[in-house]
Amino acid sequence: MNRTQVLIALLLFVAAVFPHSAVAQNDIFSDTGVIDVTYICDTVNGDDGCFIEGFAVMYGDTNSTNLHGLSQTSVSADSFDDGWDGYVVGDVLRDSTEIAGPTQAGDNGQGVSVVTWNVAIDLNATHVFDVRTDSYYNYMGDAGCKGGGTCVYIASTQQMVTLGRPGVTSITPPYVFVGTSGTLTLKGNNFVNPFGNPTTINTSKTGGTGFSVSTGTVSAMQATAPYTATLTATTGNWDVGLSYALGSSILVSTFGAFTVGDPTPTFSSITPSSWAAGQANIPVTIKGSYFGSNPVLVIAGVTSSITSHSDNGQPGGAVINANVTVPGCSTGSALVTVTSTGYNGTGFGNAYPGQLPYVIMNGTIIPAPALAPTIGGTKSPVSVGQLASLTGTVPAQACTTATSWNWQLPAPQGTTVGGFHASTAGGVTLDPLPANTNSSYAFYWVYPGSFGVSAQYTLVNGQTSPTTTSTFTVKGLTGGPLSNTNYGSLTVDNLTGCPAQVGGPYLVYGNVAGPAPGCPGKTMGTPGIVFDVSKYGQPSAGTFSWVQLISSDTTTSTHSNGTKYTCTTTAGIDLSYPYGSHPTATTANDAPEAPLPTSFATVSRSFVATMYPLWTSNAANAIPVPIGNQGWQFSGQTILVGGKWQKPTGNGTVGSFTAANGNQPNKGYPVWTGKATSTCQ
């Protein structure tokens, strides 16, 4: 087959494949049939450098079978030099712009006219090529068509073709997971080689393995590609290319935004899902999907270790067996996280932005219970005023970290105080009970009885213990009551002076001999009042102390002319805290003395006071506790007659004893706000 025959055959083929581009202007064309273009940029007929070539030919053939239907016979006439010359003329347009021709060729004298074009194809862009031809006869007797003479139009033809590189604009789905297979759908343009060379779809990635596609159906703008991504396929971006040969060139469109990634792990179950705090090595099975070939298990707040795992890459095909050890004080929920590191050993490969490589769910921790505490420290029985220093202890158990305690003194609580302070100037201050939220609790019972102390605690895991109650026997003084010896009257006694004070006669409640006020030394005789607590039985070794409060004390010295000098004592504590005059361990006394200067004619005194005995255990850190109080008073006067003070009138009485109790003000303790001070005018 010569070249012409080849071209003809090719034209027929193109016309068959691209019927739209073989436009017959009239039936002459179809009958003569040999006016056409072809495009040679392929390897089918030998590469010519990928040019578009136009070829039009008219030839004479008198054979009726070739000329049937041809109304003109001039072809054959021309062929036989009948006075007509045959011509063909044509050009090539690209995107409506003429880029070749027009070229005209005349009869070669043998009935054949040929024009050809050879236009390079730009493979980097898509263009519409338009090849047009006309054929006609010019009458030889005049100038023909071109010269305005006689010509006969035979036929024209036009072929249009779009040529360009294939382009993939999208792939659906945009990513696939390892361990899956399916079909990709590619969309774009120029997917089909206009000359019939097959279109191929494949994948590529530098160093990548495990992801492959095959070429499915291909149309101009869409193609399908069955794919397979093995479980260990290389993850990341892969190139998916669509290509076909055009001449010696392989036209390829690469879609580089396609991803092969690892699937997101999912949970289906965790068994058991509740774990008791304090238990070690609890076997736990976690089932799900896509945990990967080397999953990482983290359970917040507990210790976990994977003992075995498997994953076949199929839904529901992942299992992790682990041991879980829960700290003793854990509680609440524990966040279980399984992180996939993929399947190929290079780590988790995201299939899409934002994809999480892990899955979470919650396990439940059953908190360890709080057992009843023990109460230690001070043991029963105790004495009143003895420090009860108690300590709560959390028993041996899974969780021993207590965040708070709750000490209570159930009814009857007894009279309890947190502490005792006393000073001459400030009186008695009783501290409130200490905070009951610490593990230790220290306080004092002021009065005897049988009392309970309860304690419970709350663990750091929120569990509150049962209450433990200890019962204490609090022993107090027995017997009593306070007794007294009241002198009952006033006397005039001569007291001994010293450098600080002159001696002389004094109006004394009682009958004494000794130093004048402001002088050291022992006073002998009978005090005005003696209080005695010796009838009390002590619950344990201890000591007695005293507080005397003066309610009023007024001494009036009157001159013979009637002018008075009055000393008034404000209410307050007598002397100091504690009361200093206690000649024995169980007694306290008083013998108030007022001077009797001879410059006065009359001296009178009225005195009211209350004595408070207290008892203090010898136990360490004990505080005084009140026993009760007893008021007493005296009043009387003496007059100066003949330079001698007469036997005083008046008397002294003692009130009834009032035992102390917790309902009294200040819980029965004496109340004062300062020292009793005397002012004279």
Next chain:
Amino acid sequence: MNIRMLLTFVLISAMAAFAGNQAAKAPFTIELSTDQPAVKAGSEVSIKVHLTNTSKRVLDCSGTISNLTGVDPNYVFEVRDEANSVVPLRVYEHPELATGQPVSRSLKPGESFTDEQEVSRLIDMSRPGKYSIQVARRISDDKKDGVIKSNAITVTVTP
């Protein structure tokens, strides 16, 4: 050294040792302290006097307290100002008219008690400044036995 000389040496040594022990061992101790090392002018200045019987005898601590001053007459207070001058006693208009009351008490061997003594009622400490306070107590009624002094404490009176 003959036996006589040796005996003489031993006797002298024993006497010296006995005398030393007697001098070193006071029959009581006095320790001062205060809860208020700084007070405002015009406020009372009280100190705590802690007396301990360190002898083997009962220590009589009796006295008759004047209601004018309120301090234990067994104690001799010495208060000095910042110039180390002795601060004078307070002056009362009619000290001879002071009432009082006998205080009868004693300390057994080893016992002690603490008294609050309002020293400012006895000594004029009304002016702002630093005052050094020390207390002395006679060992016995015999002046020849001397006194035992306490430690000294400082109280600051602020304006």
